[in-house]
Amino acid sequence: MKWNSLTTIALFAPNNVLALLRFPCAQLVIDRLDPLVNPGVSPSPHLHQILGGNSFNTSMQPGEHDLPGESTCTSCQFSEDFSNYWTATLYFKSKNGTYKRVPQLPNAGFDGVNGGMTVYYMQDGLYNFNQTSKVTAFKPGFRMYIGDVNARTREEVERYRQLTFTCLDTIATRDPQTLDFPTKPCAAGIMTAVRFPTCWDGVNLDSPNHMDHLSYPESGTFESGGPCPDTHPVHVPQLFYEVVWNTSMFNNPADWPADGSQPFVWSFGDQTGYANHGDYLFGWKDDALQRAMDSPCYINCPVIKNQTTAEMNACTVNRRVIEEIDGWVTELPGGHTANYIKPRFEYAPKNE
Template identity: 65%
Template sequence: MQLQLQHAVAGLALLVPNVVALLRFSCSQLVTERLDPLVNPGVTGSPHLHQVIGGNAFRPLMDLKSLDIPSAATCTTCTFADDFSNYWTAVLYFQARNGTFKRVPQKPNAGFESAKGGMTVYYTPVISGTGKVTAFKPGFRMIVGNPNNRNANNVPRQLTFTCLKDIYTRTGETKEFPKQPCPAGIMVNVRFPTCWDGVTLDPPDHASHVAYPSSGTFESNGPCPATHPVKIPQLFYEVIWDTTAFNNKAEWPADGSQPFVWSFGDKSGYGNHGDYVFGWKGDALQKAMDTNCYINCPQLKTQSIQQGNQCSVKDTVGEQIDGWLTELPGGMPVDK
């Protein structure tokens, strides 16, 4: 297991050469359905399908003022047992030559072989190893990326795809979907901003309260802008889509273009985005950031991946999302 973990974080070491601390852990699938309590609060049946991990307080309406997430949740799919946060992304589909769609399954990351779908989550404090990083506060939420974007120039460098030659591949990231079959699947990488205005927990756009460094990068320990002076952990998702069943190019579009489409109808990949609702219990995350834990954290309560696999919520939308579909869930149109 330790060798697997060393391989798995090798790519992060390439991106962050001076990293001295990080949390890296597995969260199994909680639910896959059309809910989005940030963009479409209170709506049962949001426009497009999401895959969600984390605590079972996830619901159509997660009111900032009245919902205490760690108290409302009774279980989490994450291996750190005090993490009742929710993390979600869109869902990947394969579109066949006849126009029908099939959901692409997810598979565990290296070191987390028994996880049920889901994703790998990282929290990384200040790269230099010195200086204060402020953990997210109760009520904090954020979104990175824009599902409506179809312009490569508007994609942050922190949102990428990796065509996996094997489970340990961590090079060759692109802003768009890979154009060739990937031997071990496609990994989607979502890195959130690392600077906060220090006041706002969740603005109407769920994004303007956070920012990337004003110069340089998080990896080079770039400074935060004056408008967002508080350094927060870099939250990072890795989601591995097992595209191997769809690697026969004879089944790809006749024009040779790539066949994958996000559940919001994007075939370019430029709409890659992620959502986050903070839900750690007490000061657990701050404690982990202050102690500079590396991958595992003895200061935090843990549970097995098998225990996390048992946590779930009821699918409140109740629609067919698997098998061959004539349209994407919710009737979402696909880009021409």
């Protein structure tokens, strides 16, 4: 099923839709920190856009931090959600070899939100309107990662086809989706999608590569409602990010490479798009997420507290790593350049 308008879906969603949360999170900070993959390292190897609770910091080891208790605000719509969500940032590479960070745009229906991204929590896959499955909310201390920061070939990214790009004709465009960067200028920007696994082993809040405690259904992936494998029997919410990058300001063909290649690059040097990835630290207060997943919620949810766009935008933290991130620069933060050489940092999951 293809989505041509989220507004249409909101207006004509079936009455039996349950537990599909779609909400914006404004930008908390853009900084070179990564407490999941590089805990305690400042600066971390590459630049991230970070959202959620303002207790985000350099080292957030399990059992050492209480995100709801330590946060005084959140940049997300639901004021009981102090989780942290982050992805890499996107850059444009000019013909002269300099780079400019691409800003984020608010998604359809979220005008006024300061960049950030859209977050979904669902009982069932994105293309299933009958959101009726029973799911178990994540537990305090839960964390996860999806993607391969070292992927540079189609073969390497096939394991992560839940990470996609969409060339936006309008803000409501949702198809087609590709595993690599769009190869032509996109009128309304580029959307990246990050879909996390939906089956948990029921025991571990984390794993060495931040992925092995989770699995996709044993048949199918994010689209399906297939059963969880015996190794990961607990059905958890489908967590899904959408990020809209305002690439339209770089759409002049004269500024694109003369060889016909596309000019965008991830903040760690990947110009293929294959190394798209996302990080998550659970931080909902008390049982708020479980209440939402057990209730008839569709976008808005009366059993959890909302806050205004102004309150979301006001929740920010100061950058800890002081460096140029908004002007034209000769190299990406951390000293990276756009190339196809695998970086020598971060966990590189083996292909299976």
